Amino acid sequence: MKKAIMPLLAGVLAVSMLSACGSKSDGGSSGGAVKVEFFQNKPEAKATFDKLIAKFNSANPNIKVTQVNPPDAETVLKTRVAKKQVPDVIGMGATDTYSTLSKSGLFENFTNDPLTKNIQPAYLDMLKAQTGLSELNGIPFSTNANGVIYNKAMFKELGLTVPTTWDEFMAVAQKIKDAGKTPFYLTVKDSWTTLIPFNGLEPGVVGIDFFKQRKEGTVTFKDKFREVADKQLQLLSFGQKDMFGKGYNDGNVAFAKGQSVMYLQGVWAIPEIQKANPSIELGVFPFPATNDPAKNKLVSGVDTLLTVSKSSEHKAEAKKFIEFLLQSENVKQYITEQKAFPAVQGVTQDDPSVADLKPAFEKGELVDFADHYIPGAMKVDTIIQGFLQKKDVDAYLNSLDTEWDKVANRK
Amino acid sequence: MRKSTNWPITTLIALGSLLILFPLYLTVSIALKNPEEMARSIFALPTGLHFENFANAIAATDFFTAFKNSALVTVISVLFILLTNSMVSYAIARNMNKRFFKGLYFYFISAMFIPFQIIMLPVVKQTTAFNMNNIVGLIILYVVYGLAFNVFVYVGYIRSIPYELEEAATVDGATTWGTFWRIIFPLLAPINATIGILSCLSSWNDFLLPLVLLGGPESYTLPLVQYVFQGQFSTDFNLAFASYLLALLPMVIVYLFAQKWIINGITQGAIK
Numbered sequence: 312m313k314k315a316i317m318p319l320l321a322g323v324l325a326v327s328m329l330s331a332c333g334s335k336s337d338g339g340s341s342g343g344a345v346k347v348e349f350f351q352n353k354p355e356a357k358a359t360f361d362k363l364i365a366k367f368n369s370a371n372p373n374i375k376v377t378q379v380n381p382p383d384a385e386t387v388l389k390t391r392v393a394k395k396q397v398p399d400v401i402g403m404g405a406t407d408t409y410s411t412l413s414k415s416g417l418f419e420n421f422t423n424d425p426l427t428k429n430i431q432p433a434y435l436d437m438l439k440a441q442t443g444l445s446e447l448n449g450i451p452f453s454t455n456a457n458g459v460i461y462n463k464a465m466f467k468e469l470g471l472t473v474p475t476t477w478d479e480f481m482a483v484a485q486k487i488k489d490a491g492k493t494p495f496y497l498t499v500k501d502s503w504t505t506l507i508p509f510n511g512l513e514p515g516v517v518g519i520d521f522f523k524q525r526k527e528g529t530v531t532f533k534d535k536f537r538e539v540a541d542k543q544l545q546l547l548s549f550g551q552k553d554m555f556g557k558g559y560n561d562g563n564v565a566f567a568k569g570q571s572v573m574y575l576q577g578v579w580a581i582p583e584i585q586k587a588n589p590s591i592e593l594g595v596f597p598f599p600a601t602n603d604p605a606k607n608k609l610v611s612g613v614d615t616l617l618t619v620s621k622s623s624e625h626k627a628e629a630k631k632f633i634e635f636l637l638q639s640e641n642v643k644q645y646i647t648e649q650k651a652f653p654a655v656q657g658v659t660q661d662d663p664s665v666a667d668l669k670p671a672f673e674k675g676e677l678v679d680f681a682d683h684y685i686p687g688a689m690k691v692d693t694i695i696q697g698f699l700q701k702k703d704v705d706a707y708l709n710s711l712d713t714e715w716d717k718v719a720n721r722k
Numbered sequence: 723m724r725k726s727t728n729w730p731i732t733t734l735i736a737l738g739s740l741l742i743l744f745p746l747y748l749t750v751s752i753a754l755k756n757p758e759e760m761a762r763s764i765f766a767l768p769t770g771l772h773f774e775n776f777a778n779a780i781a782a783t784d785f786f787t788a789f790k791n792s793a794l795v796t797v798i799s800v801l802f803i804l805l806t807n808s809m810v811s812y813a814i815a816r817n818m819n820k821r822f823f824k825g826l827y828f829y830f831i832s833a834m835f836i837p838f839q840i841i842m843l844p845v846v847k848q849t850t851a852f853n854m855n856n857i858v859g860l861i862i863l864y865v866v867y868g869l870a871f872n873v874f875v876y877v878g879y880i881r882s883i884p885y886e887l888e889e890a891a892t893v894d895g896a897t898t899w900g901t902f903w904r905i906i907f908p909l910l911a912p913i914n915a916t917i918g919i920l921s922c923l924s925s926w927n928d929f930l931l932p933l934v935l936l937g938g939p940e941s942y943t944l945p946l947v948q949y950v951f952q953g954q955f956s957t958d959f960n961l962a963f964a965s966y967l968l969a970l971l972p973m974v975i976v977y978l979f980a981q982k983w984i985i986n987g988i989t990q991g992a993i994k
Contacts, residue, residue, distance in 0.1 A: 355953040381942075382949025383933060390934040393843055394850040404954075560957065564761045579955035587761030 344375040345628050350391075351402035352384035353615065359648045360402075367635050374628045376400075392417065397620040399629045402452065405613040407687040409449065410442045418448040419619040419626065426450055426633060434613055434654045437679045440519075449616035450633060451654035453646060456595070456611040456668055457507050457577035457680070460584070463592040465492070465572045473594075473667060476602045477542070484549040487572045496571035497550035498562035499699055502692040506682050507575050508546055509695055511598030512539045513681035515606045522684035525715065532711035540704045542600075546575070547699055555700065567591055581664055582650055596667045608678040609671035614651055686718045753964040760959060772960070779965035783947040784939070792943040793972070795857060796926045799864040803921045804914050807868055811876030812902050816888075818881075827877060833870035838930060846934050855935050863935070864925050872917050879913045880906065915983030919976065926973055944969045 351360060357380045364376045379398065381387040385408045391397055397417060403409055412418065421427055427435060427450060434451035442448060459480075461473070469490055474480040484494040498504045513519075517535045524530045547554075551571065559580075566574040567587035574580070578595060585591060597609040617636065619629045635641065642658045645651070652660050652672060659669065671677065685691045694714065698707035752760060753775055754768040779785070810830075817823035845863070849855045854862065883906065891901045929945040936942060948969065951962035 353953060354950045355956055357950065377938075379939060380950075381933065381939075382929075382946055382952075387933060390843075390846045393846050394855065396850070396937075559955075567761060577955070583956050586757040589758065 350398035399623040413448040449618040453651040455614040460574040493571040494549035497554035501558040502696040514678040515600030775964040807872040815880035
């Protein structure tokens with residue numbers, strides 16, 4: 312009898328000791344400093360933020376910022392909202408989750424906030440357009456861009472120059488093909504990678520305004536998207552043979568090894584390519600979607616935005632931390648280490664691989680990712696993937712229209 | 723006298739072991755390469771032997787904190803699962819003729835058909851309301867979630883133990899508790915090993931429940947911290963595989979020690 316109860320007692324004791332530990336760490340405040348929780352979604356940026364936070368904490372002894380960077384951050388953020396334990400400061404992408412949470416009135420309103428003073432106006436407009444709200448619920452911090460990554464050494468070898476119009480672009484691709492090389496390494500197996508040429512083509516050929524008009528019901532994909540579809544197919548003819556069996560990771564390695572001269576990807580792929588081949592000489596140019604260079608703006612969206620939750624008890628401290636992050640030298644440190652672009656004016660990304668994009672940033676000739684305006688439930692990436700396989704333009708445009716209506720009717 | 727080799731069976735076993743050894747080889751060799759070597763060829767032997775991958779992985783994941791959390795959760799929850807779930811099953815198995823216990827049995831095992839995703843949100847809300855969104859809450863949930871499957875397995879096994887054993891014990895003056903503890907529980911050893919291993923594996927490897935339940939990085943378990951190598955657009959395969967190897971090692975050791983009992987358990991259940 313006694314023997315039987317002993318392990319049970321030991322177990323109970325162990326658990327009660329554990330719970331004591333738990334409660335201690337829950338309510339601990341270190342020396343009266345205000346605790347601010349900074350929640351962010353990028354594992355790769357964790358170390359950089361740690362450095363910035365250390366700098367902020369030592370400069371502000373009465374505030375203690377801690378970083379939380381969980382896996383699958385958007386799911387965790389949603390459960391935190393369900394738990395009613397929203398973090399004080401949130402760093403996340405301008406994603407569908409951001410729109411949903413903004414519409415639920417979870418974040419502070421930053422319209423006319425002094426923090427937005429130095430931010431590129433194009434990005435502020437993008438955030439507003441994306442949520443469809445009149446108020447601004449986040450502050451753009453870092454941005455990314457997508458376009459055409461090219462192998463500089465191979466361009467030189469073949470005597471090619473960076474194209475600025477669609478016709479030049481196609482001529483360059485043809486020359487590469489004639490030289491027996493592969494112009495583009497396409498990775499259709501990962502459906503999201505098909506969005507990159509789509510996002511490159513859409514703003515120049517049709518324009519982002521289309522989605523607003525489509526919502527109002529004045530236009531259809533069938534009227535406007537034929538040119539986009541034709542150009543998508545044209546690009547396909549310059550791809551490698553096994554494009555339907557290759558994914559994003561294969562593409563990075565293949566381009567790094569020189570298996571194609573150009574690669575349709577965003578700047579986020581550059582560190583991955585350089586990991587596989589540190590000595591590669593590469594550059595990026597904006598996607599030349601039309602024959603009018605003025606229309607070929609750089610596709611660039613908000614990569615990380617910062618926001619404060621409405622329920623935070625330390626809003627002043629939270630805003631102070633954001634203000635600190637937006638200071639030029641800290642932005643510079645972040646974008647240098649993360650190879651991102653700044654949303655703040657007056658700071659530039661000086662990495663030689665992205666030098667071709669600099670003028671677009673300086674002039675603010677930026678346009679958002681088109682797929683940000685398409686409801687996620689439409690799964691436009693798989694629609695495009697199917698189209699690239701079947702190559703049936705009419706069926707493609709039809710399914711875009713019907714799927715859009717289906718999602719619109721659901722609400 | 724020499725035994726002749728059974729060639730067809732030997733070939734089959736060789737092929738079967740290849741199926742296990744090849745992925746293991748990939749894991750070990752990727753863990754020892756750097757990204758450049760990996761881009762050259764995934765299958766080739768590593769040339770540089772980058773043991774620093776392990777050190778970097780340990781630093782990036784805060785491995786020992788996570789390991790401690792995982793070990794605590796696994797050991798305590800397995801202990802409690804074995805103790806409590808077997809008691810519940812004993813009570814049910816020996817009272818199957820009563821309506822209440824029969825109902826209880828089907829109530830418990832019907833929980834097997836409910837996927838976790840469906841109860842995820844209520845669980846998160848309730849655990850928060852009870853202040854259970856920490857390691858202790860996680861352990862309690864594992865013990866309770868185990869009931870569905872474990873009751874099913876235990877009850878089946880206990881019913882195969884002859885009732886006469888208990889009658890003899892009663893004649894000798896044993897109480898119900900004494901009978902369970904002195905007679906039944908020792909007889910459950912093989913099935914305990916099976917359930918112990920299964921629940922050990924599932925709580926060690928579980929990702930979703932700790933993800934939505936645990937609050938801060940100081941209480942994260944191993945599957946959670948390993949996500950750090952996977953960004954939206956980048957994956958650090960070499961460090962990731964190094965840390966996977968570190969994380970799976972304890973489970974391999976558990977299996978090596980317990981495999982005798984597992985196999986025992988399977989055959990015992992088969993004969994009846």
